[in-house]
Structures are given as structure tokens and as C-alpha cells.
Amino acid sequence: MINKKLLFSVRESIPFIKKNVLYQWIGLVCNVLLTACLCWIITRHRSISLVGILFICLILRYIVNQKAIEMSYESSHIVKETLRSRLYKKLSKIGNSYTNEWSTAEIV
Numbered sequence: 001m002i003n004k005k006l007l008f009s010v011r012e013s014i015p016f017i018k019k020n021v022l023y024q025w026i027g028l029v030c031n032v033l034l035t036a037c038l039c040w041i042i043t044r045h046r047s048i049s050l051v052g053i054l055f056i057c058l059i060l061r062y063i064v065n066q067k068a069i070e071m072s073y074e075s076s077h078i079v080k081e082t083l084r085s086r087l088y089k090k091l092s093k094i095g096n097s098y099t100n101e102w103s104t105a106e107i108v
Contacts, residue, residue, distance in 0.1 A: 010082045016075035023068035030061040 007014070034057040037050050 006079070010079045012082070013075040013078045016071045016078070020068050020071035020075065023064045023071060027061050027064045027068065030057045030064065033057045034061065 007017070034054060037054040037057065041047075041050050041054070
């Protein structure tokens with residue numbers, strides 16, 4: 001489930017998340033076309049055009065998966081960097097004696 005509070009607290013990562021979802025949808029469509037081509041080749045036709053479509057779908061799916069991985073990395077990198085800096089600022093604002101009053105998990 002998507003944590004909307006986390007998503008909107010780091011707005012810089014939203015374009016990367018949108019691109020990631022787009023690439024995953026394209027990959028899903030490639031998987032459907034790939035399965036359909038395989039079914040047609042196995043059951044009825046052994047056409048060269050279907051084999052060509054099959055290879056195009058495989059190559060496109062590989063490229064799209066690589067792009068989705070890149071977008072996932074970029075968005076997680078931004079989120080980690082932002083949250084770490086916010087946490088550091090919060091802890092430095094509270095000071096060293098925060099462990100006397102709160103647990104670290106409660107602060108985080």
C-alpha cells in the first residue's frame with residue numbers, strides 16, 4: 001500500500017515515481033503481446049512476422065525494465081536523502097539529551 005503522507009512529504013520524487021509506473025505499464029503490455037505471439041506461434045501460425053514481434057517485445061521489455069529500475073533508484077535516493085537530512089536536523093535541534101526523555105524509535 002502506498003503511504004500518501006510519505007509520498008507528499010518528498011514531492012521531488014513524484015516525477016520519478018510516475019515514470020516508474022509508466023515504464024511498468026509498458027512492460028506489462030509487452031508481456032501480454034509476448035504471450036499472445038507465443039500462443040499464436042504454438043497453436044496456428046509459424047509466421048516470421050510473429051517471431052519478429054516476439055523479439056521486439058522482448059527487447060522493449062528489457063529496456064523498459066531497466067528504465068523502471070533506474071527510476072526506482074532515483075526516487076528512493078531522493079527520499080532517503082531528504083528523510084535523513086530532516087531526521088538529522090530534528091535530532092540536532094533536540095540535542096544529545098533526547099534519550100533521557102524519549103526513545104530513538106519515538107523520535108524517528
